Structure formats: C-alpha cells, structure tokens
Amino acid sequence: MSxxxxxxxxxxxxxxxxxxxxxxxTEGGLVxxxxxxxxxxxxxxxxxxxxxxxxxxxxxxxVGDSLFRVGAGFVTGVAAGTLLGLAMGYLPKLDALAAPFxxxxxPLPQLAYLILLIIxxxxxxTSKITMLxxxxxxxxxxxxxxxxxNVPAERLRVAQTLGASSWQVFRHVIxxxxxxxxxxxxxxAAGIVYGTLIAAEIIxxxxxxGWMILDAGRFLRSDYVFVGIIMLGLAGIAIDRALLLIEKxxxxxxxx
Amino acid sequence: MLLTRRTTLAGLGAGLALAGRARAAAPSxxxxxxxxxxxxxxxxxxxxxxxxxxxxxxSWTEMGSGADINTAITSGSCDIGLSTGSAATAAGIAxxxxxxxxxxxxxxGPAEEMTVRTxxxxxxxxxxxxxxxxxxxxxxxxFRLLGFLKTNGLTQRDVTVLDMKAAAIVAAxxxxxxxxxxxxxxxxxxxxADGGTPFPTYEALDKAGYVIADLIxxxxxxxxxxxxxxxxxxxxxxKALGMYRAExxxxxxxxxxxxxxxxxxxxxxxxEYDFVPLAEQVxxxxxxxxxxxxxxxxxxxxxxxxxxxEQRSIKTAPALETFQKAIDxxxxxxxxx
Numbered sequence: 001m002s003x004x005x006x007x008x009x010x011x012x013x014x015x016x017x018x019x020x021x022x023x024x025x026t027e028g029g030l031v032x033x034x035x036x037x038x039x040x041x042x043x044x045x046x047x048x049x050x051x052x053x054x055x056x057x058x059x060x061x062x063v064g065d066s067l068f069r070v071g072a073g074f075v076t077g078v079a080a081g082t083l084l085g086l087a088m089g090y091l092p093k094l095d096a097l098a099a100p101f102x103x104x105x106x107p108l109p110q111l112a113y114l115i116l117l118i119i120x121x122x123x124x125x126t127s128k129i130t131m132l133x134x135x136x137x138x139x140x141x142x143x144x145x146x147x148x149x150n151v152p153a154e155r156l157r158v159a160q161t162l163g164a165s166s167w168q169v170f171r172h173v174i175x176x177x178x179x180x181x182x183x184x185x186x187x188x189a190a191g192i193v194y195g196t197l198i199a200a201e202i203i204x205x206x207x208x209x210g211w212m213i214l215d216a217g218r219f220l221r222s223d224y225v226f227v228g229i230i231m232l233g234l235a236g237i238a239i240d241r242a243l244l245l246i247e248k249x250x251x252x253x254x255x256x
Numbered sequence: 257m258l259l260t261r262r263t264t265l266a267g268l269g270a271g272l273a274l275a276g277r278a279r280a281a282a283p284s285x286x287x288x289x290x291x292x293x294x295x296x297x298x299x300x301x302x303x304x305x306x307x308x309x310x311x312x313x314x315s316w317t318e319m320g321s322g323a324d325i326n327t328a329i330t331s332g333s334c335d336i337g338l339s340t341g342s343a344a345t346a347a348g349i350a351x352x353x354x355x356x357x358x359x360x361x362x363x364x365g366p367a368e369e370m371t372v373r374t375x376x377x378x379x380x381x382x383x384x385x386x387x388x389x390x391x392x393x394x395x396x397x398x399f400r401l402l403g404f405l406k407t408n409g410l411t412q413r414d415v416t417v418l419d420m421k422a423a424a425i426v427a428a429x430x431x432x433x434x435x436x437x438x439x440x441x442x443x444x445x446x447x448x449a450d451g452g453t454p455f456p457t458y459e460a461l462d463k464a465g466y467v468i469a470d471l472i473x474x475x476x477x478x479x480x481x482x483x484x485x486x487x488x489x490x491x492x493x494x495k496a497l498g499m500y501r502a503e504x505x506x507x508x509x510x511x512x513x514x515x516x517x518x519x520x521x522x523x524x525x526x527x528e529y530d531f532v533p534l535a536e537q538v539x540x541x542x543x544x545x546x547x548x549x550x551x552x553x554x555x556x557x558x559x560x561x562x563x564x565x566e567q568r569s570i571k572t573a574p575a576l577e578t579f580q581k582a583i584d585x586x587x588x589x590x591x592x593x
Contacts, residue, residue: 034330034351052568056412118427123418123434206419215419218323218394219347219569220330 037223042230045223054212054224063231066197066208069125070239073132073200074193078186080133081140085185086178088141089148090170098141106138110199118203128200135196136189143185147178183247190243194236282311283482289317289325289334294441294525295470297338297361298514299507300496309488320421323347323394325473329355335478336489339470341396346560349582350573354476356584357553359490359591360537361470367528368397368440368468370404370455371447376435378455381408384415387435390428393419394569396468399560401438402567403466404457426450441525442517467556474587483587490591494534500526501533538588547577554580 019039025031026038033041049059084102088095110131121127151174159173201210209228216224288306290297300306307314317334319325322344328334330353339361348355372378376387381404391398405415420428422443428434429447436455437447448454472490479486500507508523515522537543545551554576561573 034353048568055568056417115423115427118424119431122431123420123424123428202421203424206417211419215393218321219344219564220323220326220351220353221570223571 034220034222037226041223042226045221046227049224049227055206055215057207062207062209062212063235066201066210067235069128069132069200069208070193070197072125072129073196074136074190076129077133077136077193078140078189081137081189082144082182082185084137085141085144085146085182086148086170086175089145089178090174095145102138102141105134106142110135110196111202114199114203123203127203131200131203132193132196136193139189139192140182140185143188144178144182147181147185148174150181151177180247180251183243183251187240187243187247190239191236194232194239197232283335283478283485285313285315286310286478286482286485287315287317287328287333287335288338289319289328289336289340290338291319292515293339294511294515294517294522295339295361295529296496296500296507296511296526296531297493298511299499300492302510302514303496305492305495306489309490309492310482310485311488312485321392321394322396326353326355329353329473329475332475332477335475336486337471337473340473341399342467342469342471342556343396343399343560343564344394345471345473346557346579347564347570348473349557349579350561350564350570352574355473355582356476356479357471357543357557357582358474358479358486358584358587359472359493359534360532360542360553361472361493363530363532363542364396364440364468364470365462365528365530366456366458367525368400368438369444370401370436370438370457371444371452372436372455373429373432373434374451374453378436381410384408384410384436386414388416388418388433389436389438390418390420390425390434391438392421392425396470397438397440399563400457400461400466400468403461403464403563404438407461407464407466441528442521445521445524465556465559467552469553469556479584479587486587487590490534490587494591497531497533500531534588535592538585538592543583543585543588545580545583547580550576550580551583554583557582 022036023039026033026036026041037045053059054062084098088098088102114131117127117131121130155173155177156169159169164172197208198210198214201208202214209232213225213228213232216222216228290301292298300309301316317328319328319337319340322337322340325334325337325340326344326348329337329348337355345357349357370389378384378387384405389401391401401417405411405417418434420434420437422439425434425437425439426443426446429437429452430450437443439447472493474486496507504523504526505519508519508526511526512519512522517525532542540549540551543551543553545554557579558573558576561570561579564570565573
C-alpha cells in the first residue's frame with residue numbers, strides 16, 4: 001500500500017498535464033488566442049482587470065456584486081424553502097396545497113420568466129435576487145419535505161410515548177433527523193443558484209462576473225472570458241467545500 | 257469479401273458525391289444569420305428572391321446580435337450575415353475573423369437615436385449627469401451612445417449606462433426605471449409613444465465620424481467556393497431596393513407580413529433608414545477604394561475599431577489597409593453589371 005500513488009498526487013499530475021497541453025497548444029501557435037488564449041494571455045488579462053477593472057468598475061466590485069447576489073438568493077431561498085418543506089412534510093394537507101407549485105417551479109428554466117421579473121420587479125437587485133431565490137426555493141423545499149417524510153416512524157412513536165408534545169417532537173426529533181437531507185438540499189440549491197447567476201445578470205447588467213463574461217464574449221475577448229470562468233469555477237468549489245464542512249460539523253452523526 | 261466490396265462501393269459513392277458537390281456552381285444549403293427587421297431585406301426573403309439568387313436552399317437563423325453572427329461565422333456555422341452592425345464588423349475585422357464585407361443593407365442614420373423620458377427634463381448633454389441610460393451593449397447604438405458621451409465630455413461615472421436587450425428596455429421604460437435609451441425600432445417607437453421625446457444626436461455624431469451602418473458579410477471559404485451565389489444574393493437585395501424605391505407601399509405590405517407589424521409601421525420604420533443603392537455602395541463614398549487609397553467605409557471601420565480598443569472591448573486594431581482589404585466590392589460590381 002505504501003508504494004501506491006496517493007490521490008493528491010494524481011490530482012496534481014492531472015492538473016499539470018492539462019496545463020502543459022494548454023501551454024503546448026497555445027504557444028505552439030496551433031490555435032488562435034481567439035479560440036483559446038494562452039496562460040500568459042490569461043495572466044496579463046487578469047492583471048489588466050485587477051489594475052483597471054472592467055467597463056468602469058473594479059474587478060472586486062464585480063466579484064462582490066455577484067457573491068452578494070448568490071449569497072442573498074441562496075440564503076433567502078434555502079431558508080424559505082426549508083421552512084416550507086418542513087411544514088409540507090409535517091402537514092400532508094399543506095403538502096397537497098403547495099406541492100403543485102413547488103413541483104412546477106423546480107424544473108422551470110429561469111430564463112423563461114426573465115422578462116416577467118423585469119416587468120414585475122424592475123431592473124435593480126430585487127429582480128436578480130428574486131430569480132436566484134426562485135431557483136433555490138423549490139430544491140430546498142423538496143429536500144426538507146422528503147427529509148421529514150423519511151424520519152423513521154419508531155423514532156416518533158418513542159418520543160410520543162415519552163410524553164413529548166407535538167412541538168417537542170418537531171423540534172427535537174423531526175428537525176435533527178431531517179437535517180442531513182436538508183443540508184444535502186442546500187448544497188444542491190447552491191449549485192443551482194450559482195448556475196442561474198449568469199441568467200440573473202443578463203437583467204440590465206453592467207456589473208457582476210456573469211455579466212462580465214457575457215459582455216466580453218460579445219467581442220470575443222476570450223482572455224477575459226476565461227478569467228471570469230476560472231474565477232467562477234474556483235469560487236464555486238470554495239462555496240461547495242464550505243457547505244460540505246458545515247454539513248460535516250452539523251450532522252456528524254449522519255449515516256451512522 | 258462482401259463487406260470489403262460494400263465498403264468500397266460506399267466509398268466510391270461518397271467520392272462521387274463529393275466530386276459532384278465541388279463541381280456544382282450552386283451550394284446545396286446556405287446558412288444565413290439574420291434579424292427580423294422592417295427593411296427591404298424582408299421583401300427579398302419573403303418573395304424568395306434571396307433563395308433563387310443564391311440557387312440553393314437557404315437556412316435562416318435569427319441572431320441575437322452582430323457579435324453572434326461573428327461567432328457563428330468563425331465556427332463555420334453561418335455563411336452569410338445579413339444586416340450585421342458596423343461595430344461588430346469592425347471588431348471582427350480587427351480580430352481577423354474569416355469573413356469579408358461585401359455590401360450594405362443601409363446607412364443607419366437617424367434610425368437609431370436617443371430617446372429621453374419627457375419627465376426626466378433632459379434638455380442638454382449636461383443634463384444626462386446622474387441619469388440612467390440603457391442600450392444593448394456591443395451594438396451600433398451602444399457605439400453611438402459612447403460616442404455621444406465622449407464628444408460631450410461625459411464619462412460612465414457621470415452617467416449610468418445599462419446593458420439591456422431591446423425588449424427589456426421597453427419593459428424597464430414602462431416602469432419608469434430608466435431615463436433614456438439609445439435603441440432602434442420597434443423598441444424606439446414604443447418608448448417614444450410611452451412618454452418619450454427624441455434627443456437628436458445623429459447629425460453631430462455623424463460629423464464627428466461615428467457613422468454606423470448595417471452590413472452584409474460573407475464567410476471567406478464560402479465566398480471562394482460559391483462566388484456566383486454571393487453575387488446572386490446581392491442582386492436579390494438590389495432588386496428589393498429597386499422595388500422599395502418604385503413601390504414603397506407594396507413593399508411595406510410584404511415587409512410588414514414578414515416582420516409581424518402593420519404596413520404603416522413598416523413604412524414609417526423604413527423611412528428612417530438611408531438605403532444606399534448598390535451602384536453607390538461600390539464607390540469610394542461608401543465601400544469602394546483600394547488598399548493604398550481606402551474609401552470612406554474603411555476609415556469608418558478603422559475609427560470604430562480604434563474606439564473599441566479605447567473601450568477595451570477588443571485588444572488591438574490593425575492599420576487602415578487591413579480594413580480596406582476586408583472589404584470585397586467585386587461581388588457588388590458583378591451584381592450591378
């Protein structure tokens with residue numbers, strides 16, 4: 001076993017191989033920088049963005065705006081969705097009431113109602129965050145509902161036999177039992193909110209990383225597009241890891 | 257043995273088909289990137305003139321912007337770009353994309369213009385300070401708007417410039433969220449009718465060199481393979497321009513049907529554009545000129561590209577000569593012959 005290659009080494013090697021291929025293909029002049037900018041192009045594009053910003057705004061403002069939108073949409077959407085889902089799981093009548101709307105909204109592409117959001121809510125942050133909120137809510141709701149439904153019946157009965165009130169059962173038995181699924185739902189929702197960011201930033205842009213990628217793409221500024229994509233990708237991994245960490249801390253008992 | 261023979265036969269068949277295609281003067285399928293618009297282009301499209309001029313089946317794809325046409329041509333999925341804006345074309349030439357500019361649909365003139373909300377009380381350029389102005393980024397209107405700001409000593413710190421598609425501009429306007437918009441018809445007529453006032457910028461900007469036009473571009477490889485089809489395409493547009501000049505009402509009827517508007521709207525829209533006849537397009541007053549003695553439009557494209565570099569939309573702009581070389585008037589010359 002001691003001679004086998006550790007996983008991190010394989011990861012590093014795979015990144016190194018892709019980087020080398022990238023350098024080789026671009027520096028060798030095999031492809032034009034329009035199609036694939038070289039790492040050096042990318043780096044100088046990145047430094048340019050840091051020095052001068054993009055279209056009148058510093059790069060950090062673009063990043064901050066995007067993170068604020070993702071954060072606000074995620075937190076409000078997951079909070080509202082989880083509360084709704086918990087209630088739906090606990091009260092079958094409420095489930096019957098709300099399920100059609102949640103189920104309808106969940107697979108709906110956000111771009112479909114983009115123009116409606118502009119007409120109803122305008123072009124400011126409200127419409128952008130609402131779009132992200134609507135992306136997160138149904139995912140979190142379904143996860144929480146299923147979490148409540150999957151609580152083993154004997155756990156409930158034991159608590160009831162011990163004389164717990166329904167609120168106590170809900171607070172001390174159902175919520176902790178459903179927590180693993182709620183957190184998995186939250187991670188799923190984070191991915192979806194993140195994926196919706198570009199659609200949200202189409203609404204009357206001029207700020208945000210998603211908008212920057214769209215705008216740079218119009219004139220085939222591939223270097224800025226790649227910088228934006230790499231930043232989005234790395235931030236996405238960071239967000240997912242952070243949620244995973246919270247999940248491990250909060251529900252360390254899950255699966256045991 | 258059987259398998260081998262079959263493979264050989266199939267290979268032979270494919271070879272014959274290929275040879276047949278290379279010999280054919282007309283392409284079997286041509287991809288056109290276009291915009292639904294109220295212009296004589298829709299007459300030539302609706303009456304099938306483009307199709308018979310090219311001599312092959314046309315596949316029409318509605319594009320979101322001139323930038324989309326550039327991208328599609330670069331990837332080889334678009335052969336002819338119809339009515340693409342001069343800003344996108346200048347950027348494409350600067351980036352050495354594989355296309356040639358072969359003709360003009362129109363000189364945009366005052367058809368794209370600033371509209372201000374009457375209630376916003378904007379009378380002079382200085383009144384734009386602190387206001388919100390929307391335009392579709394990357395478009396010819398965007399280029400004009402930025403030119404307007406620059407020539408009046410305004411920056412994007414003084415004025416909030418918002419990137420919105422035409423439909424979104426109409427929606428935001430109806431909610432009173434923007435104070436002005438630089439856009440084209442039909443969005444322009446809608447916001448004018450909804451509490452808007454024209455704010456003329458065209459004449460001053462045209463003099464300052466911010467000329468914008470809608471163009472016809474063709475993918476290099478396609479033009480080399482099917483020069484006759486390209487000429488036929490321009491001829492069809494020339495025929496539509498001729499009919500518009502002779503019978504504008506009848507033209508408006510057909511254009512209106514294609515664009516889904518009323519004939520009155522189609523006619524009013526068309527009157528805003530300057531439809532330059534093909535015979536004039538070929539002169540140095542527009543597209544004509546040589547690499548050593550470039551005409552007007554090469555200068556317009558060079559000026560546009562330089563401005564886009566200043567805006568950091570593109571990295572660099574080549575010399576004037578490159579822009580003239582990217583204009584190929586040989587098809588126009590054949591079309592009017």
